Amino acid sequence: MTTDDYDEYQRGRDKMTAHRKTPDALRSARWFAPDDLRSSGHRSRIMQMGYSPDEWMGKPLIAIINTWSDINPCHAHFKQRVEDVKRGILQAGGFPVELPAISLSESSVKPTTMLYRNLLAIEAEELIRSHPIDGAVLMGGCDKTTPGLLMGATSAGVPAIYVPAGPMLRGNYKGTVLGSGSDGWKYWDERRAGNISKAEWIGIEGGIARSHGTCMTMGTASTMTAIAETIGMTLPGASSIPAADANHIRMCSESGRRIVEMVWEDLTPARIQTHRAFENAIAVAMAMGCSTNAIIHVISMARRAGHDIGLDDFDRMSRHVPVIANIRPSGDKYLMEDFFYAGGLPSLMGRIRDKLHLDTLTVTGRTLGENIAGAEVYNDDVIRTRDNALYQEGALAVLRGNIAPDGCVIKPSACEKRFFKHTGPALVFDDYPSMKAAVEDEDLDVTADHVLILRNAGPQGGPGMPEWGMLPIPKKLVKQGVRDMLRMSDARMSGTSYGACILHVAPEAYIGGPFALVQTGDLITVDIDRRSIHLEVSDEELERRRAAWQPPPPRYSRGYGWMFSRHIRQANDGCDFDFLQTDFGEAAGEPSIY
Incomplete structure (x- = not known):
């Protein structure tokens, strides 16, 4: 860390401790504090739901943007986990309000959830912007929910913390460990070749996904939640915790407690998501053997934060960071549950710490370097040493x-x-x-x-x-x-x-x-x-x-698809809508209170 970097970091720490917000400076106070007719109506409607003023007046209002739905198996536990988040918020003196958002179930949505990632980003941003929200807990995990929620919260600008859904438990069929997707493709080819019967295939279908949670291979879900942790938007180690583990419940309540403090500290995404934080994300992605989708999502997330990250950044990093996470599909044996037991993401980052900017700030109020200090690896075959890497260059x-x-x-x-x-x-x-x-x-x-x-x-x-x-x-x-x-x-x-x-x-x-x-x-x-x-x-x-050459006919003539077709950018630019990127124009100001 240079002297200038340290001074900037120390100024940030001083601001969090010495310049805490007061209740009258809360964003929600604009709705509830004035002694006028309009604010009286806001207060009355909160009381209509059975809440007394002592429960919410002068306290941070925390939005829990929950992507649970009945058709999203990755987020099936969020119906319960949201209560754990609420518990943490209440313990810390905040007032939780759950705001449901589009769920984007990767296994059910056609033609692709990518069509709707930007719709989730718009929804998250506008839910925060239009309501009396002081901070946000973002509950996601299934592939496009992580970038969608983070893009929206970044544009909204209030303090936010991300709660990953967590990977599901290992798959199992007749004593063989199965990995999401990867083994599906593998065994389907064997069935096409006539080597697997229909009955055996049904057994594989039932054994490959045994619990709630995201894919337990190093697919897009685990890649993106790890990136969320690396850029500083989750609690340390949060992205590696299996969805069915009791540690996940505790992480949810701790995230609820932490977001309340973040509001008082005014610890916004802009202070966390620096250019250096996204460089960290690319380095960690390479070491993990990440999903190719990381490129599109990281570019769009970084540009929402005002940083010009592009393909060249990925290729440059790929030349210098080896793949050390022995997780399928890049690895040949292990799954995310094994990765968690081996020490999880903090342990992997500890092994490439010389490739990281350790001074970047995180939602904890501490630096990345502080968060991973003392991290140990408990299985050198799951998280390899660099001289025993799976692949000496990066994943992509x-x-x-x-x-x-x-x-x-x-x-x-x-x-x-x-x-x-x-x-x-x-x-x-x-x-x-x-x-x-x-x-x-x-x-x-x-x-x-x-x-x-x-x-x-x-x-x-x-x-x-x-x-x-x-x-x-x-x-x-x-x-x-x-x-x-x-x-x-x-x-x-x-x-x-x-x-x-x-x-x-x-x-x-x-x-x-x-x-x-x-x-x-x-x-x-x-x-x-x-x-x-x-x-x-x-x-x-x-x-x-x-x-x-003749251009194909238009895909859409109306609705969201029509808008999507006219404003979507190409893959090398992150596939965000042109009108949502920071170089398009200034965002609207705060909603008027009439």
């Missing part, structure tokens, strides 16, 4: 070339090394249904050297950029024993997925990016070490194809 790599001038992404830590340098012919599909039908055709003209292409599946083309990027291996090849091949799309893939999948091609084909010009039989060359991808077609031929 950003490729660029004439087919993806604004970049595309691959996860080298989860694919066969023979694809690190590869040239093969393209086999192109313009939509998901035709691809899905073709790969089941055992007469399909395809080899293991082909590059399967799915396009028109990006932010606008999907719509919403669905998780279609882990294209199925053609059944013909599966029966031959092939379990990986190069696949390329402008879609995303689940963080629980694996394989040589090139994703997030930008600009997407639907808006006329060069990806739209690829034809079956074209040779594509990939070189991960050189971070390059090249379509072996002359510039003159590409120009001829561009002149003949």
Whole structure:
């Protein structure tokens, strides 16, 4: 820490201790404190619900933005956990108010929850902005809920703390440990090959998800809650606690107590989410063997906080931070429950502390370095030492070339090394249904050297950029024993997925990016070490194809989808709405009190 950094840090600590808010300075006081008719109406309506003024006057009003629903298994326990959060808020002298928000169940929402991440961000921001809220507890965990809630709370600007849903327990079938998603894909290929019966498959379905909570592999859910912790928005260790563990209940009540103190300290997201905090997030993501979705979400979260984080930051960090979390799908054995027992995220951060800015502030009021001081690793096979890393570079790599001038992404830590340098012919599909039908055709003209292409599946083309990027291996090849091949799309893939999948091609084909010009039989060359991808077609031929290209018909003619299509940005810019980013314009002021 430099002298300037230390002085800034100390000034922040002094402000929290010496310049605490007084009750009259609370945001909620604008609604309830004035002796006028309008405020009398506000007070009367609170009393209508059975609360006496002693319960809420002069106390911080804390919004609990809860993404529970009856159809979201990842958040099934939030119906009870919200009571634990309320208990903590009341213990600390605050007044809790639960504000439900859209749930975004990854396993149920079609075409993709990514279509609605920004809708959750808008809802969270406006719930806070329009109500008499002094601070917020954000309850999420399923993939898009973490970035959505944090983006909204960041834009709203009040003190906020994040409560992760936590990973579910390990899966189990006939004594075999199963991991969410990853083993689903693996065993489905075995069923397609005729090696697993229908009865066995039903057993796997029932054993792979045994409790409430998010996917227990290092998928997008665990990646994003770990990132929330790294940037300082959760209590230390919160992201690793299994959903069914009693530690999770205690974490919820402690978060409730802490948010009340954060309000008095005026500890807002802007003070926590610095550029350096997001650099920490990228470093930790690489060490975890993170989901490829981290790139899109971290870019959008950072830009909401006013920081210009982009693809180059991820690629730069990937060159220097090894993968040390032996968690599927990058790892070969362990799951998030094992990660928690091994010491969790604080222990992993302790092993890469020289790659982190330890002076960044967190919701505890302490620095990241203070939070992880003394963290120990209890299993060196789960959280590896750096000289015994799973993969000596970071989990992700950003490729660029004439087919993806604004970049595309691959996860080298989860694919066969023979694809690190590869040239093969393209086999192109313009939509998901035709691809899905073709790969089941055992007469399909395809080899293991082909590059399967799915396009028109990006932010606008999907719509919403669905998780279609882990294209199925053609059944013909599966029966031959092939379990990986190069696949390329402008879609995303689940963080629980694996394989040589090139994703997030930008600009997407639907808006006329060069990806739209690829034809079956074209040779594509990939070189991960050189971070390059090249379509072996002359510039003159590409120009001829561009002149003949016709844009697809619009996906929407009304409603939210219509708005989404006109304002969504591309994958390399985080897929936020243009009108919600900080460079678009100033946010509206506080609501008027008439």
